[in-house]
Amino acid sequence: MSTINRITAAGVAAAVTLTAAACSSGTGASSGGGKALRVAAVATDRAGTEAVIKAFKQDNPGVEITASYSDTDQYQGTLRTQLSSGTAPDVFFAWPGNGNPGAIQVLAPTGYLADLSGRSWTSQVPAGIKPVTQVGGKTYIIPLTFVGIGALYNKKALDEVGGKTPTTWTETLALCDAAKAKGKVAFALGNQTDWVTQLVDYALVPTTVYAADKDFDQRMQSGAATFAGSGWKTAMDKYLEMDKRGCFSKDPLGTSFETSVAQLAEGKAVAAVQVTSTLNQLKSQAEQGTEFGMFPLPATDDAAETRMPGAAGGAFAMNAKAKNPDLASKFIDFLATPKAMNLYAQATGNLPSFPNDQYKAEPALQPLVDFQKAGKTVPFMDQLWPNPKVQQAHFTGVQNLFAGKADPAEVLKEMDETYQQK
Amino acid sequence: MSGPHAEEVTARVKAHRHRRVPVWFAFPALALYVFVVLVPSAQGATFAFTDWDGLNPAKHFVGLANFRELWSDPAARGALRQTLIIAVAVTVVQNALGLALALGVNSLVRSRFVLRVLLFAPAVMTPVVTAALWKYMLAPEGAVNGLLGSVGLGSWRQNWLGEPDLALGSVIGVIVWQFAGYSMVIFLAGLQGIPADVQEAAAVDGAGAWQRFRRIVLPLLAPAMTINLMLSVIGGLKLFDQVWVMTAGGPGDSTETLSTLMYKNAFQFNEYGYSVALAIVLAVFVAVLSSGQYALLRRQERAAR
Numbered sequence: 194m195s196t197i198n199r200i201t202a203a204g205v206a207a208a209v210t211l212t213a214a215a216c217s218s219g220t221g222a223s224s225g226g227g228k229a230l231r232v233a234a235v236a237t238d239r240a241g242t243e244a245v246i247k248a249f250k251q252d253n254p255g256v257e258i259t260a261s262y263s264d265t266d267q268y269q270g271t272l273r274t275q276l277s278s279g280t281a282p283d284v285f286f287a288w289p290g291n292g293n294p295g296a297i298q299v300l301a302p303t304g305y306l307a308d309l310s311g312r313s314w315t316s317q318v319p320a321g322i323k324p325v326t327q328v329g330g331k332t333y334i335i336p337l338t339f340v341g342i343g344a345l346y347n348k349k350a351l352d353e354v355g356g357k358t359p360t361t362w363t364e365t366l367a368l369c370d371a372a373k374a375k376g377k378v379a380f381a382l383g384n385q386t387d388w389v390t391q392l393v394d395y396a397l398v399p400t401t402v403y404a405a406d407k408d409f410d411q412r413m414q415s416g417a418a419t420f421a422g423s424g425w426k427t428a429m430d431k432y433l434e435m436d437k438r439g440c441f442s443k444d445p446l447g448t449s450f451e452t453s454v455a456q457l458a459e460g461k462a463v464a465a466v467q468v469t470s471t472l473n474q475l476k477s478q479a480e481q482g483t484e485f486g487m488f489p490l491p492a493t494d495d496a497a498e499t500r501m502p503g504a505a506g507g508a509f510a511m512n513a514k515a516k517n518p519d520l521a522s523k524f525i526d527f528l529a530t531p532k533a534m535n536l537y538a539q540a541t542g543n544l545p546s547f548p549n550d551q552y553k554a555e556p557a558l559q560p561l562v563d564f565q566k567a568g569k570t571v572p573f574m575d576q577l578w579p580n581p582k583v584q585q586a587h588f589t590g591v592q593n594l595f596a597g598k599a600d601p602a603e604v605l606k607e608m609d610e611t612y613q614q615k
Numbered sequence: 616m617s618g619p620h621a622e623e624v625t626a627r628v629k630a631h632r633h634r635r636v637p638v639w640f641a642f643p644a645l646a647l648y649v650f651v652v653l654v655p656s657a658q659g660a661t662f663a664f665t666d667w668d669g670l671n672p673a674k675h676f677v678g679l680a681n682f683r684e685l686w687s688d689p690a691a692r693g694a695l696r697q698t699l700i701i702a703v704a705v706t707v708v709q710n711a712l713g714l715a716l717a718l719g720v721n722s723l724v725r726s727r728f729v730l731r732v733l734l735f736a737p738a739v740m741t742p743v744v745t746a747a748l749w750k751y752m753l754a755p756e757g758a759v760n761g762l763l764g765s766v767g768l769g770s771w772r773q774n775w776l777g778e779p780d781l782a783l784g785s786v787i788g789v790i791v792w793q794f795a796g797y798s799m800v801i802f803l804a805g806l807q808g809i810p811a812d813v814q815e816a817a818a819v820d821g822a823g824a825w826q827r828f829r830r831i832v833l834p835l836l837a838p839a840m841t842i843n844l845m846l847s848v849i850g851g852l853k854l855f856d857q858v859w860v861m862t863a864g865g866p867g868d869s870t871e872t873l874s875t876l877m878y879k880n881a882f883q884f885n886e887y888g889y890s891v892a893l894a895i896v897l898a899v900f901v902a903v904l905s906s907g908q909y910a911l912l913r914r915q916e917r918a919a920r
Binding site for chain 2: 266269270273274276277293294299300302303304305384385386387442443444445446447448449452580581582585588589592593595596598599
């Protein structure tokens with residue numbers, strides 16, 4: 194037994210080190226050949242990726258495409274490992290801008306991404322999302338979808354509480370009261386899941402910060418602005434005001450994303466501030482025939498000031514060391530066609546990133562289409578942040594706000610400090 | 616005259632064999648262990664002295680900077696604190712409960728076989744699965760609060776995983792629930808190795824139930840105690856799955872452990888070098904604590920003999 198104990202101890206000690214160290218090994222399943230292509234994407238975009246692969250194969254008979262999918266966290270880890278060990282797929286999902294480990298600002302400087310600046314479609318990338326498709330003036334991804342954040346609502350539940358979609362902050366609070374009076378909550382909120390914590394802030398900040406200060410990000414980069422001294426403070430105060438008013442699910446910190454989606458699907462909640470891609474999940478969970486809509490979350494009492502977060506969502510990059518560069522480029526070019534983009538947008542419940550007439554937008558997404566046309570959308574905030582820690586500080590900070598362990602000024606100070614790093 | 620001499624020789628041969636044979640047999644396994652575990656671990660450990668981001672082919676030697684950062688990083692200190700609380704609480708509660716359960720099902724209760732199976736069942740389930748189940752059951756509208764409400768204990772309802780001061784305790788509770796049965800089985804094996812006649816003799820001599828437990832059962836259970844304490848301390852220190860699934864370190868950072876912090880640094884913050892430094896500190900921690908504990912428990916085991 195003593196030997197077993199010693200081996201256990203030694204083994205565990207080694208295994209702990211290995212947890213981090215062993216990740217430098219990757220699986221390299223690659224075959225050359227002119228007709229084989231490896232593609233990887235995150236699980237949330239699986240439906241879209243499968244749809245475009247199917248269409249590409251139909252147009253190009255004989256082409257073999259192997260695709261793999263994994264959850265966001267795992268995907269980012271695996272992709273980085275594969276890139277550094279030379280076993281990455283030919284074409285892979287990557288995030289626009291910066292702020293997470295799989296974003297092009299992080300990946301491009303290492304030379305692992307192919308420069309796509311020479312492709313013919315680069316001129317069609319809408320100005321609003323162009324900055325987040327480029328690093329140092331060179332294009333590295335083809336963005337496929339335009340994703341928004343807004344309040345997705347259950348039409349029947351809204352009728353039941355006798356409410357109407359709010360266009361001002363006062364009306365938003367009135368909706369909270371109306372829902373409460375009928376034993377429902379206005380907004381389902383699953384703040385136990387960390388990425389959900391940011392959504393209400395993201396929905397408010399375009400109005401409280403960017404409506405009056407378009408160059409906020411440039412001023413942040415030059416050090417002329419801070420989170421703490423900006424409309425971010427207003428947004429966080431409003432977030433807390435909504436909580437105090439009883440706008441959100443009971444105990445948001447104990448409620449997960451999945452639970453919040455169920456609350457909205459079942460009509461226990463009237464709405465939820467979510468990304469547009471959640472719409473498909475809502476529909477699949479709700480009773481047949483349940484109708485959903487979307488409204489931008491107002492942050493002031495002047496409806497004309499309201500802006501919406503809208504950004505390039507799903508995007509694909511090409512491996513600089515692709516085994517089959519010709520076929521990989523051909524696939525990337527195919528992704529830039531309205532046909533592929535519309536298929537992908539339809540399957541993921543978003544809008545195509547290059548607006549086109551052939552696309553029949555899901556009626557619920559109409560507000561996003563209108564805001565995009567009117568130029569009243571603002572890229573997701575983290576896409577222009579210098580490192581992933583700022584976003585994590587935001588997640589942790591919001592959870593602390595809801596636990597009463599911090600106030601907005603403290604959270605924003607922490608975010609400012611992490612912004613300064615690297 | 617030949618008798619004792621022959622015996623001595625046999626004994627020496629036995630001892631000789633006993634010493635030599637296992638080393639040779641262990642060689643292939645040891646070689647495998649060295650090349651599959653030790654060498655890559657040592658290579659991996661060198662990253663702790665670099666600023667590698669997990670991706671960039673270029674990395675720079677930064678000496679002990681990562682370790683210095685570790686001491687001044689409030690997140691690391693918090694994680695260390697939570698990790699220690701979990702390790703201590705799990706070790707104490709899980710083993711106390713495991714021992715009580717073992718004593719219970721070792722008695723002659725009629726349903727003892729069924730009980731043993733039921734109590735051990737959680738330990739054979741995958742931690743990720745049980746954690747996911749508990750996450751739903753501990754939700755504000757989940758089964759636990761529902762049950763409390765329906766038996767008239769509505770005032771005991773809690774936001775189990777959403778309240779920072781409660782979340783760590785809830786996580787510990789789930790781990791104890793899952794592994795108390797595991798400790799029980801090891802104690803049970805120990806209990807069944809205690810000869811009944813020793814206990815009977817003590818009873819005849821007038822020893823009460825408590826005295827028999829304190830003077831006979833407990834000392835004879837020392838080996839089982841050693842292995843149980845070792846396993847739960849190590850398990851508690853490197854805990855990851857359950858925390859990650861139930862709270863991911865939240866709310867805020869109230870349930871962050873060294874392992875979850877390590878994961879976040881390596882795979883979410885691009886701070887691979889720093890993450891490996893954390894891993895090394897954790898490994899040293901586990902090694903020092905468990906070998907110290909082992910030495911202590913072995914001494915007690917010998918004293919008990």
